[in-house]
Amino acid sequence: MVKLNVKIVSMQDADKFNKICSKFDCDMDLQSGKYYVDAKSIMGIFSLDLSQPLVLNADTDDEQKVREAFAEFVQEA
Template sequence: MKSVTIRLNTINDVKTFVNTVGKYDFDVDLISGRYAIDAKSIMGIFSLDISKPIKLDAHTDNADAFFAEIKDFIVE
């Protein structure tokens, strides 16, 4: 499993992010406080406080292409 912190600033960011995550067959979770939701669920993401950075857990050992595709959302 690999983890990063992401930020989704706009509704279009959320839509783009969900479409990107949906292309991959491994599980991706978003964790905000005590809530963990499926990153492929647009409704789940909107249930989180997206004004703050969100922890992302990708449940795979080979996520290089995935992280390259979502690099614009990753917070250093």
């Protein structure tokens, strides 16, 4: 399991983020507080409060691949 703190600012960012998620063959969830949504669902992403900190949970062991793919969205804690 890979966990990354991410930031999605605009609708274009959300669309780009969603398309990157769709390229992975594993479960990916976005967490905002107590809420979890499927990161591969654009409607799920838009249902979250994007002004709050988000955590990407990727059900894979390839952390480097995930970090590289989402580098522009990663927020260091």
